[in-house]
Amino acid sequence: xxxxxxxxxxxxxxxxxxIVTPPAFARVVINExxxxxxxxxxxxxxxxxxxxxxxxxxxxxxxxxxxNGSGDGWTVLWRxxxxxxxxxxxxxxxxxxxxxxxxxxxxxxxxxxxxxxxRIVSADGSVLDVVGYGxxxxxxxxEIRGAPPLPAGTALARxxxxxxxGDNAADFVPSLPSPGRFNVPRDDVTLRLAPGxxxxxxxxxxxxxxxxxxxxxxxxxVVAAGAVTISIVDSTGTGSxxxxxRANLSSIAPGDSERVALSLxxxxxxxxxxxxxxxxxxxxxxxxxxxxxxxxxGIPVLVSEVWSAPRDxxxxxxxxxxxxxxxxxxxxxxxxxxxxxxxxxxxDSLVIGARxxxxxxxxxxxxxxxxxxxxxxxxxGVDGSWPAFNRAGSDAADSVVxxxxxxxxxxxxxxxxLASGVSGRSLERVDLYAGSAGAVWRLSPAVAGCTPGLxxxxxxxxxxxxxxxxxxxNPFAPARGExxxxxxxxxxxxxxAVVSVFDARGRRVADVGSAAAFPAVFLWDGRDVAxxxxxxxIYVVACEELLADGSRGVVLKAVVGCANGSP
Amino acid sequence: MRTVLRSLPVLxxxxxxxxxxxxxAQVAFPSVEERVLGVRGDGAxxxxxxxxxxxxxxxxxxxxxxxxxxxxxxxxxxxxxxGVPVGAELARLGSPVGAQQRACxxxxxxxxxxxxxxxxxxxxxxxxGAATESSPVIGLASAADVGSLSLSADxxxxxxxxxxAWLLALAMTGRIGARASVVTSLRYDGPGxxxxxxxxxxxxxxxxxxxxxxxxxxxxxxxAAVIATGRWRVASxxxxxxxxxxxxxxxxxxxx
Numbered sequence: 001x002x003x004x005x006x007x008x009x010x011x012x013x014x015x016x017x018x019i020v021t022p023p024a025f026a027r028v029v030i031n032e033x034x035x036x037x038x039x040x041x042x043x044x045x046x047x048x049x050x051x052x053x054x055x056x057x058x059x060x061x062x063x064x065x066x067x068n069g070s071g072d073g074w075t076v077l078w079r080x081x082x083x084x085x086x087x088x089x090x091x092x093x094x095x096x097x098x099x100x101x102x103x104x105x106x107x108x109x110x111x112x113x114x115x116x117x118x119r120i121v122s123a124d125g126s127v128l129d130v131v132g133y134g135x136x137x138x139x140x141x142x143e144i145r146g147a148p149p150l151p152a153g154t155a156l157a158r159x160x161x162x163x164x165x166g167d168n169a170a171d172f173v174p175s176l177p178s179p180g181r182f183n184v185p186r187d188d189v190t191l192r193l194a195p196g197x198x199x200x201x202x203x204x205x206x207x208x209x210x211x212x213x214x215x216x217x218x219x220x221x222v223v224a225a226g227a228v229t230i231s232i233v234d235s236t237g238t239g240s241x242x243x244x245x246r247a248n249l250s251s252i253a254p255g256d257s258e259r260v261a262l263s264l265x266x267x268x269x270x271x272x273x274x275x276x277x278x279x280x281x282x283x284x285x286x287x288x289x290x291x292x293x294x295x296x297x298g299i300p301v302l303v304s305e306v307w308s309a310p311r312d313x314x315x316x317x318x319x320x321x322x323x324x325x326x327x328x329x330x331x332x333x334x335x336x337x338x339x340x341x342x343x344x345x346x347x348d349s350l351v352i353g354a355r356x357x358x359x360x361x362x363x364x365x366x367x368x369x370x371x372x373x374x375x376x377x378x379x380x381g382v383d384g385s386w387p388a389f390n391r392a393g394s395d396a397a398d399s400v401v402x403x404x405x406x407x408x409x410x411x412x413x414x415x416x417x418l419a420s421g422v423s424g425r426s427l428e429r430v431d432l433y434a435g436s437a438g439a440v441w442r443l444s445p446a447v448a449g450c451t452p453g454l455x456x457x458x459x460x461x462x463x464x465x466x467x468x469x470x471x472x473x474n475p476f477a478p479a480r481g482e483x484x485x486x487x488x489x490x491x492x493x494x495x496x497a498v499v500s501v502f503d504a505r506g507r508r509v510a511d512v513g514s515a516a517a518f519p520a521v522f523l524w525d526g527r528d529v530a531x532x533x534x535x536x537x538i539y540v541v542a543c544e545e546l547l548a549d550g551s552r553g554v555v556l557k558a559v560v561g562c563a564n565g566s567p
Numbered sequence: 568m569r570t571v572l573r574s575l576p577v578l579x580x581x582x583x584x585x586x587x588x589x590x591x592a593q594v595a596f597p598s599v600e601e602r603v604l605g606v607r608g609d610g611a612x613x614x615x616x617x618x619x620x621x622x623x624x625x626x627x628x629x630x631x632x633x634x635x636x637x638x639x640x641x642x643x644x645x646x647x648x649x650g651v652p653v654g655a656e657l658a659r660l661g662s663p664v665g666a667q668q669r670a671c672x673x674x675x676x677x678x679x680x681x682x683x684x685x686x687x688x689x690x691x692x693x694x695x696g697a698a699t700e701s702s703p704v705i706g707l708a709s710a711a712d713v714g715s716l717s718l719s720a721d722x723x724x725x726x727x728x729x730x731x732a733w734l735l736a737l738a739m740t741g742r743i744g745a746r747a748s749v750v751t752s753l754r755y756d757g758p759g760x761x762x763x764x765x766x767x768x769x770x771x772x773x774x775x776x777x778x779x780x781x782x783x784x785x786x787x788x789x790x791a792a793v794i795a796t797g798r799w800r801v802a803s804x805x806x807x808x809x810x811x812x813x814x815x816x817x818x819x820x821x822x823x
Contacts, residue, residue, distance in 0.1 A: 475664050475694040504594070504631060504639070504660055504667075506785035506808045507756065535725075535732055536692050536700055538662045540632060542810050555810055557634050561664035561694035 027052045028059060029129040029164050030120060031091070033147075034155040034177050035111040036134075045109045046095025046179050047118060052162040054090040061123025064094055069115035069136045078107045090162075093180045101180050114149075117141040131156070131168055145169035157183040160220070178284075185283035188219035189228055189252075191275060191290055194259060202295040202408045206267050209294065215248055215277055216257035218287065223252040228279045230260050235272040243273075268297040270406065295408040300324035302433075303400045303413045304357060304459070307426040307450045308389040314370035316389055317361035317379075317452050318400050320411075321432050322352040323461070332405030335360060337398050340387035342407075350380055355461070359452035362386035371448050378453020390417065413439045426450035430485050431521035433463035440521040445481060460485045463519055467491070468556060469543055475561030478526025478533060484560060486512060488543050489519040494553055496546040501539050501560075509534055512541075526562050536564040594669040594690060596641045596658045597627035599802035599818040603778040603789040605752035605764040606738035607708055607721050622646035622823050629816030632808065636663040652677055652684065665694035671704060683709035690725060702726055706734075715742045746770040754784055778804070798822045 031050035035041065047064055051057050060082045065074040078094050086092040087104065095103035111118070114134010119141075121127050132142030133156060135149055147156045147168040157175035158164065161182050164171055175183060193199065194212035203209065213230060217223045231245035243264040252258050262275075273292040282288060304321035307314075318335060322328050331349040334342035345360060352358045357378055361367040364379040390398035397417040402410045415427050426449060430440040444450050446457045464470030470487040478484075490497050499512040499522050510529055512522045524541075528534050539560050545553035601607055628640040641658030652675035660667040671688030686708070691701040706723030717740040725732045735755040742748050752764040762784020770776045778791040791804030799821050806814040 475697055477697070500810070502811060504637075506632070506787055506806075506811055506814075507760065507762070508785075508810075536694075538637075538660055538665065538667050538692075538694075540634065540637070540811060544810060555812065557632060557811060559634060559637055559662045559664055561662070561692075561697070563692070563694055563697050563700065565700070 027128070027162075027164075028057075028062065028086070028120060028122075029158070029162055030118060030131050031161055032155050032157045032175070032178065032183060033118060033131055033133060033172075034095075034179065035109075035116075036113045036150070036152045036154075038152045041111065041113070042108065043096040043098035045111045046093055046099045046103055047109065047120075048179055049086065049092040049094070049120065050158075050162050051086045051090035051092075052164070055086070056088050056090070057086050059084050059086060059092065062128075063121045064109070065119050065121060066109075066111065067117040067119070067141045068112065069117070069134070069138070069141075074119065077109055078105065080105070087180075089182070089186075091180055091182070095179060099179050103179065115146070117146075129164070131172065133168075133172075143168045143171075147172040148174065150174040153177075160184045181283055185219045186221045187223075187279065187281035188217075188284045188287070189223060189277050189279045189282060190216045190218045190287040191230065191277040192216060192257075193290060193292075198292075199290070200293045200406075200408050202298065202410075203266070204296075204298040206296050207265065208263050209266050210261050210263040211273075211275070211292070212259060212261045213275060213277075213290075214257040215252065215260055217252040217254050219283070220254050222254065223248070223279065225249060225251045228252075228277050230262065230275065230277050232262055232264055233274045233276070234264060234266075235274070236267075236269055266294055266296045270295050270408075293406060293408060295404070295406070299328060299404060299410050301328055301330065301352065301402070301410050302429065303402060303411050303439075304429050304432055305359070305426050305444070305450065305452070305456060306389065306400060306415050307452070308398065308415070309391040309418050309423040309425075311370065311424040311449065313366075315361045315363045315366045316386065317359045317367055317450075318389075318402075319357055319359045319452055320352060320402065321357050321429075322354060323433050325354050327351050327353045330358070330404075333403060333410070334407075335382075335387065335400060335402045337387040337389050337400065340385070342401075342403055343382045343384040343387055346381035346383045357451075357453050357455065361452070367452055371450060371452055373448070373454075375453045391423070415439070415441050418443075424449040428456040428459060430459050430523065431487065431519065432456070432459045432461050433487075433519065440485075440523060442483065442523070460487050460521060463487070464489045467554070469541060469558040471541060471558050471560050474558075475563055476526070477563040479563065479565040484524040484526065484541075484562075486522040486524060486541055486543075487519055488515065488522070488556065490543075490545055491553075493547050494518070494545045495548045498544045498546070499541065500544070501534075501541050503534075504538055504540070509539060526564055533564050534562060536562055538562075594639065594658045594660045594667050596625075596643055596656055597629040597639045597816055597818060598625065599627065599629075599791050599804035599816045600778060600793060602629075602806065602816070603780045603791045603804055604738075604750045604766045604768070605754065605780060605782060606719055606736065606740070606750060623820060624823075625818060625820040627816065627818035629806075629814055631814045632811040633813060634662075636661065641669075651675070654684070654686075656686070656688070665692065665697070667692045669704065671706075680712040681709070682711075683707065686723075716740065750780070752782075754782075756784070760784065778802075 028049055028051050032048035034046050037044035059080045062080040063076045064078045066077050067074050093103040094105045094107055096108045097106050115136030116134055117132040117136055119130040130143055132146030136146040144167040154174045155177040156172040158171050159173050192214045194214050215228055226247045228248040229245055232243045234243040244262045248258050271294040275290040277288045300323040302321050305319035307317045329351050334344040336342040359379045364381045367379055368374050399414040401412040404410050426444045427441045428444045460472050464487040466489050472485050476482045476484045486499055488497050496516050498514040500508055501510040503509050512524045541558050541560050543556040547553050623645045625643050631637045639660045643656035645654040654673040656671045658669045669690045671686045673684045673686035675684035686706045688704045689701055690704050691699055693699040702725050704725050708721040710719035719738045721736040723734040738752040740748050740750045748768040750766040754762040764782040766780025768778050774795050776793045780789040786809045788807040791802050793802045802818045804816050
């Protein structure tokens, strides 16, 4: 009977015992250590303590002790006073006065960069945790192995917080300093562009643009539905405005993400877009914001000629053509090949007049000397290393990408490789109005081998009116090496266009080619399906349009005269 | 022996077919009937030559494929001088980029069952902004009646540019019943350009005939109506090309 008589009073007193007894911490560890600040360390060093249960506990009497790797024993650096409690969440920072945010206990630790060690000891003398760092691997002053070395400006951090296997090398990783904040935040979202999204992009026409983001939960707690607001602020040269915003639709588990699409209307001009994921309890700034750039409205400047395989002693050049009716300032622009970093144009203020050409070369003076007749105003240099474009040979195909002053692509073209042994002749672009897709190139027939700063020998300048074929030159003389350039601009419903040539009786003479992107340019060399030159005469060029539903659209027709030396 | 002689033109044509090097783009007189049937008729074909009168004059005009400015027109005359058939032909293919023209004269022979004509002339091309190119043309047409069949052959060559182009056409016409006819034709324009054609003539009335044909070289369906009134013969035809669209023509022939 004595047992039950005692049990009841004990049960009744148990809550009281729990209240009056100071909460003994489950386990306090060194959670983060920052000892090597770039430059002088004084004022920036800190030790972050963490109560692994995440509670606010009394750590009065706890000491932070230092071991100098060149000696023996421990030196007490700091002792917690009677009012020292870990914060809610379990963190407590001892650090110098320059640490931000301000430490819980401001104290200059004067740590060395190692090999040394730090330990914490409870008021009753129990060693709670030991960290050897800076190359210290003495088991007497580490937990099996010391923590890995790290560069200046980096902290040693347990990831996840409180992770402790008894091996410093396994428990600590170099990390960005985060005094007073969890190494793995509880509440954190990261905003990313969805795969395929572009940070910098251009579009030709104003209108709605949809940008898709992934809102990732990079914390350790669930993000509730509606807790994150994703917004885009559109800044233009005339001001800023919050364009659109919306909240996440569903809760996001740690490690998961939600795809969010925002649409905004973009007018002509440059738009600096700041996308932001706003989450009230977010613990980590810096991963919530994306900066995007959009250019609406194409710049009518095209890559018109590439001299990738110049004569010996002559420099390569890339020629630009302004197809617009207004002069274009290309100051601050840059170009690159398929691999190199962009190199800027030499002049900050460089203007290409309407329907004018400008050759960019590594050495303008050398180009002027190599190609007599080149206008001095039609050549400019670069400010940096020339992106050596592939010359003739089996792997000579390359590309030219031109950027505006903000790094937005103006034109990007791929040019074909020249046959081995071919040098001294440039590649001229035939379609001096078309977009980058489907550029048509041919070897320059110019006597000098190229035409820097001057109109190309044989190019089609004007974009064909919609629904028409544009033929040039017409008539043409294949016997003199001329090619018939057939330009087609099909409507948006057209998925493919097939171009053929018929004689006046209606017999199909030549299959010129097909295209799926428009405007498109085709070249006809005046030969029939068997490869033989057709007789001089009057022929009909027909473009059959195929629509997305498989039906046939209109047939564009035009008459061409072919002077082949034999009517 | 006569059979062998009649076969010689055909044998010669076969030799030329094998040797023909290159396609051509000639200007042909825009006779609606000839274009539907696929056979020439200038003194050697089914309707050629002044049968009963002293002369035949023909005019033709065709709009091609609905393309503005692209049309072919022409005139030709056949008569007999001291019993020898002779003719002259002018044809012009006009277009926005220039014109191609042909002028030919012909002389023929006529027998009971065999006809032939030899033509010669010049074809010229005047393209906008380019010098005029000219080339001589020479052609031979012949036809023979064998029972209810008519066999015809036409070969033409154009010199120029250091090369020579050939056009070959063979046709066989079979009469069905009293008045209907079926025409099969073979046309060779060069390597890889062999075309077969078939056509029919269906008299609906003593003055009205319908003609229909198909040519797989151009994949063109051809339909025409021919009205014969006294000395005049009027033909109106429509030609449907699968890519280039529709052409239409009108030709007029008169006998005196």
